[in-house]
Amino acid sequence: MRSLFFARPELTWLRVYTFTIFGTSVLVASYFPLYYAQLGFSNTQIGLLYALGPMISLFSNMLWSLTSDRYRTVKKILMLLLLGQIMMTVFLSMSSNFTMIMFCITIFYFFFYPVFPLTDTLAISTAKQYNKNFITIRIFGSIGYATFAIVIGYVLTLIGSKWTLGVSIVIALASLIFSMFVKDRVTDVAKVNLSGIWSILKQKELIWFFGCVFCLAIGLRMNDAFLTISLHDLGATENLIGWSMLASALTEVPIFILLNIYGDRFKELPLLIFASLMFAVRFLLMGLTNSPYGIIGVQMMHGVSFGVFYVTAIRMLTRLIPDSYRATGLALFTVMWSSISGLLSGTFGGMVFEHFGRSNFYLVAMAFSVLACCGFASRYLFREPRGPRDIQRTM
Template sequence: MKKSSFARPELTWLRAFTFTVFGTSVLVASYFPLYYAQLGFTNSQIGLLYALGPMISLFANLLWSLTSDRYRTIKKILILLLIGQIIMTVVLSMSSTFSVIMISITIFYFFFYPVFPLTDTIAISTAKQYDKSFIMIRIFGSLGYATFAIVIGYVLTSIGSEWTLAVSMVITVAALIFSFFIKDRVSTVAKVDFSGIWSILKQKELLWFFGCVFCLALGLRMNDAFLTISLHDLGATQDLIGWAMLASAMTEVPIFLFLSIYGEKFKELPLLVFASLMFTVRFLLMGMTTSPYGIIGVQMMHGISFGVFYVTAIRMLTRLIPDDYRATGLALFTIMWSSASGLLSGTFGGMLFEYSGRTNFYLVAMAFSALACLGFASRYLYRKPTIQRQDIDLHS
């Protein structure tokens, strides 16, 4: 009881910090592209600016994680990263040419992307100390994303998209203030064992898994990069775009909770086939709809596509990879799911969207998802893997 009472203020500040930090991700992922469009950039240029983020995250996450380990602090690194974001947002607000913004946003991403894995790290450490569920802390990130999505939409509708960077600074300053009240933790994340990469890549099962993940991620990252542009082209206002972000963010919350409790009752491969099929249907409908309200409806499929896939993929990955190489395997998964796919989808997707149109853009995204679905289905139907069951705690 005493331990629980000590935990309450610390957990409250951490939840508030997590809630606010994910509000900044709404701006970068959803409203920054609209800001670039307002500056007159082409879809190809916007796609390139989007692709810079995953490229920078490849080494920025590792560098700042190593720095956190070296100096045995997470809180101070988070404060430094948030200050860096604020400074670079000021620089971006004073820039209007593509070349200057490309350099500035590259430096901004260097401070932006590492915040999220470090936030998860400090949340995991805190949850373990007080015997709490990590999900019940992390879920405040999803709630923050959903809340800021709708609030920012209405704010920018009222004051104009030219104030996007000013709104970003306000939210980042709020996150910085909260960061002073969270308790510091020593980074406990296992080091990536580069010597184990070859051992992992020799496993055909994992190569197949990463291939399917990469195909699925390409479609999702294409949608992430150009969802707001699609809505804008169809005449959606900023507040309506906020509702589209809210629709996707809120649907993943119940799915995460359900699968964290009951997910072990279902086999991984059928769930992955189902999720990939839902992605396929989702992108087909995205290409067919000609109404921003239709897109909001389609975004409601986010939970049964992304939510089901992500929880199940992490669960399967932890069972396929030996404990000694798990950190390495998770790093490779992140590269496939986020970094490499984001880089390719931003550059290739931008040109495709600009020269082939929105419908063909989403048909290509659908094709990638269908290919992943066939890959998971073929493994399940014809080459069922033998996976040794291990006790996996999805709450930590």
Template sequence: MNRKTTSSPDIGWLRAFTFTIYGTSVLVSSYFPLFYAQLGFSTSQIGLLYALGPMISLVSNLLWSIASDRYQTIKKVLLILLVGQIALTFILSASTSFSIIMAVITVFYFFFYPVFPLSDTIVISTAKQHGIHFISIRLFGSFGYAFFALLIGYVLTQVGSSNTMWVSIAIAGLALGFILFVKDQPTSVAKMDLSGIWAILRQKELLWFFGCVFCLAIGMRMNEAFISISLKELGASENLIGWAMLASSLSEIPVFIYLSFHGEKFKELPLLLLASLLFAVRFLLMGVTESAYGILAIQAMHGVTFGIFYVTAIRMLTRLIPDEFRATGMALYTIVWSSLAGLLSGTFGGVMFEQLGRHPFYLTAMGAALVAFIGFASRYFQKGPGANSPSKFEHKA
């Protein structure tokens, strides 16, 4: 690896941006629900507010990607998105009514969700330009998530959950400052070929894969939306919630590193089977534990569940989809993994958590993970234990 390229100032600023932007992810996924709870919202209302994000992302990700492609800039679009986030967060800080927050958060999500696929795009483009592995930059997102999870927990313990939005403004402002120094990249790596959607959806192998991913994502998004509420229910402080987020983010780092360099030694389907089964075990433990510290320990399983799944799923998609349809396939994957699963888990999960409680909630998440396990297992035995690469993608004009 070229030492000169890896020490480029451009890569340094991009790593700083990646590090910081995941701080906003910590806030939205883990601390925004506490802010809503502090305002007196019910868990079903919180679930609905959470579900709005994935619903909006179905449209916003596509629209901002098209804008990025049309004007051949990622950096300027990211600047607009961050400024929009800061403005909407300021309005949220002064809002207390559920109807007003619902309206404002809808617009906020329009600026929030596209930041991550676009930041991944600029990371992939920059890494390719400098001849390095994109994980060497993306890992700083995991480091940032861990750092801000702990820092935000301590800060909110001191100043209270009512100041969550001001903390969000500060972190988004920091990310905005870093992106100013990042070199813009053309969008050729992530252009979305809409004509390829039909070609992709005709492939049974991909439809099976997306179906399994959807089932697994339901359980993970349910946990993501309500883990902070579960911890609060068990008497945890914002500080302990930060430690739980820290445990999950730190645990994925060694798994990312190992599988990025040695993952090709292992076949994909067995890894996906392992990840699905461990997800089911993780959700079972989350449902039966009665201790906030127990949840803290269980969160350390995040690395061997999400870490294994994430790297292996991306690797499998690169085998399933040729270069000319890869961005389209990745966009569909994001819709399945994040948008559709988040929409269902937020609306359905919020009502379930409120009406039935935490135990049935996590048992349902476990059931979804087991359905994914069965789906991956059926494909594994159908193809044979020796199979690794999926069937070849065929496109007919």
């Protein structure tokens, strides 16, 4: 009883922090592109600015996660990253020239992207410490995303998109304050070295998994980069865009709850196949609709696509990678899920959107989802006859 009493404040602060940190994710993913459009940038330029983040995160995720594993601290790294975000957002708010914004946003992304895999690392470690499911903490990120999506939409409708960066500073500052009350968590880590990471990457199943994740992520990141631009082109206001973000984020919550209760009854590969298929259907419908309200309706498929995929992918990843390399493993996952895919979807997707139109843009996104579905299905049908625990024991 005593331990449970003292556990509650720690879990509460971590949930509050997780709730708040996803507010910055809403801004960067959904409202930064509108801010760039207000400055007069073209879709190709916006795509390039979006691609800068994933390009920087290719090494920033690994750098900060390796540092976290090496010095056995997550909390201090998170606080440093949030402080860097705040400083660079201030500089970004002072710029309007495309070249200068490219420079500032590059450094901003260096601090922004590693926050989320490290937050997941902290949540997983804390949940394991108290024999709870990681989803019981991560679900507050989805609730926070939904809440901030609608609140930010209303706020920016009232004060204008020019205050986007000011709102970002406020949310990042709140996240920094809440992070001070979060208890640091470390595992008994092995000494970080390249040979240890290479032993992880030599797993054939892990390489296949990352390849399928990469294909699936391209379509999702294309949608992330140009969803708000699509809505804006169809006449949606910031307020309506906020409702679109709310519709997608809220659908994650029941999916997370259901998978928390019943997820272990289903094997990972069938769930990943299902999620990939739902992504393909979702992007097909996105390409067919010509109404902002239609897009909001399609966005409600986010839970059965992203929600199912994310929970299952984390579950599979924690099985394939030992605890001693958890932060590094999640960083590798983020590199495939967000960094490399985001780099390609931003540059390539921007050109497709500008030169071939929105409908063809989403057909391309659908094609990548179908490819990922085929990859997961092939592994399920032709997998080697050995169990999951056998794979883990080879580590």
